[in-house]
Amino acid sequence: MSGRIPLAVPDLGAAEARALAQCVEDNWVSSAGPDVTAFEAAIADLAGVDHGVAVVNGTAALHLALLIAGVKPGDRVIVPDWTFVATANAVRHAGATPVFVDVTAESWTLDPALLSDAIKAETPAAIVAVHALGHPADMDAINDVARERDVQVIEDAAGAIGAAFGDRPVGGLGDAAIFSFNGNKTVTAGGGGAIVTRHKDWAVRARHLSTQARTGAAYQHDIAGFNYRMPNLNAALGLAQLGRLPEMLAAKRAIAARYDAAFAGRGDLLTMPRCGWSESACWLYSVRCAKRTAAVDLIEHVGRAGAEARLFWEALSDQDPYLDFPSFGTGVAASLSGTVVSLPCSSSLSGDDQMRVIDAVAGWRGADLKDAA
Numbered sequence: 346m347s348g349r350i351p352l353a354v355p356d357l358g359a360a361e362a363r364a365l366a367q368c369v370e371d372n373w374v375s376s377a378g379p380d381v382t383a384f385e386a387a388i389a390d391l392a393g394v395d396h397g398v399a400v401v402n403g404t405a406a407l408h409l410a411l412l413i414a415g416v417k418p419g420d421r422v423i424v425p426d427w428t429f430v431a432t433a434n435a436v437r438h439a440g441a442t443p444v445f446v447d448v449t450a451e452s453w454t455l456d457p458a459l460l461s462d463a464i465k466a467e468t469p470a471a472i473v474a475v476h477a478l479g480h481p482a483d484m485d486a487i488n489d490v491a492r493e494r495d496v497q498v499i500e501d502a503a504g505a506i507g508a509a510f511g512d513r514p515v516g517g518l519g520d521a522a523i524f525s526f527n528g529n530k531t532v533t534a535g536g537g538g539a540i541v542t543r544h545k546d547w548a549v550r551a552r553h554l555s556t557q558a559r560t561g562a563a564y565q566h567d568i569a570g571f572n573y574r575m576p577n578l579n580a581a582l583g584l585a586q587l588g589r590l591p592e593m594l595a596a597k598r599a600i601a602a603r604y605d606a607a608f609a610g611r612g613d614l615l616t617m618p619r620c621g622w623s624e625s626a627c628w629l630y631s632v633r634c635a636k637r638t639a640a641v642d643l644i645e646h647v648g649r650a651g652a653e654a655r656l657f658w659e660a661l662s663d664q665d666p667y668l669d670f671p672s673f674g675t676g677v678a679a680s681l682s683g684t685v686v687s688l689p690c691s692s693s694l695s696g697d698d699q700m701r702v703i704d705a706v707a708g709w710r711g712a713d714l715k716d717a718a
């Protein structure tokens with residue numbers, strides 16, 4: 346038996362080592378350098394839009410995306426109830442109020458029908474649609490609802506690089522989008538984020554805000570900006586990873602397909618969504634169990650077989666920082682809370698290691714999903 350199988354770790358090789366060594370050799374390691382510009386162009390290109398702005402992480406990217414979309418203190422912003430906490434935190438960082446809207450049981454992403462009700466009741470300035478686990482949200486339906494009331498749409502594509510809605514890549518489906526390049530993402534820059542948009546003036550403003558809102562070469566500034574610019578060292582790593590994106594995406598999708606096949610037909614596990622509109626990036630492979638106790642039991646069982654498994658997101662409207670905010674629920678986010686388990690799915694995962702995980706799950710039985718709360 347080899348070592349412990351991690352959940353999702355960076356997949357790094359010689360190209361990444363060369364890129365980082367080159368930065369040191371050229372003395373381009375900080376927040377200026379040729380790789381940052383090249384990284385921005387590559388990310389925008391992947392999203393099918395003209396403009397990209399690289400920043401220090403996905404949370405900072407979300408914060409700036411909200412600001413360039415015109416979100417002001419006191420505004421309301423719709424976010425899915427089932428997302429990483431950063432989505433709602435960024436709304437708070439912008440001084441706005443998150444309005445939580447439930448996700449659908451089919452997609453685990455924003456529910457367009459409920460969104461329509463929430464927009465009428467709350468008149469939000471923006472909607473953040475999250476492509477959960479790399480699976481695109483129902484963007485045509487979301488855009489239709491948003492357009493009726495002239496609401497800006499921001500895609501939180503933090504973990505969805507490479508995903509597509511039909512044949513359109515995520516990142517170009519709303520007014521602006523963000524990606525994360527954290528260590529657990531398919532493409533990592535060590536840490537990092539990016540905003541992409543088709544609006545040139547939005548990109549100019551995001552870049553300005555990300556560099557302390559400097560107006561000239563000297564220490565002159567026109568507003569209170571942020572130190573959010575991505576360092577060149579991270580951009581170089583990100584660029585090297587992007588060169589390997591097709592290979593890494595293919596690996597992620599093959600891993601997901603093998604898990605899907607292995608778990609098909611089980612009454613105690615639901616595999617992650619695959620809606621008709623979605624070409625999922627299969628970022629973090631996850632399954633749903635009937636109950637929290639079953640999910641915890643599965644994690645322990647997989648752990649005894651030498652592999653890491655972990656509980657995924659919990660509904661934000663149920664958590665301390667967000668208990669007092671408006672919420673439109675159908676119970677789906679609550680049912681996914683504490684029942685979704687992520688399994689090892691690094692793009693570097695070997696076939697043998699995946700078989701160890703599959704064998705472990707095959708030797709486990711949980712409560713029937715028919716008995717789920």
Ligand SMILES: Cc1ncc(COP(=O)(O)O)c(C=O)c1O
Pocket residue numbers: 402403404405428429431432475501503504525526527537538
């Ligand atoms: C949906 C979502 N939004 C935002 C973020 C924040 O990205 P970062 O960790 O780079 O700040 C993440 C990170 O995992 C995420 O999953």
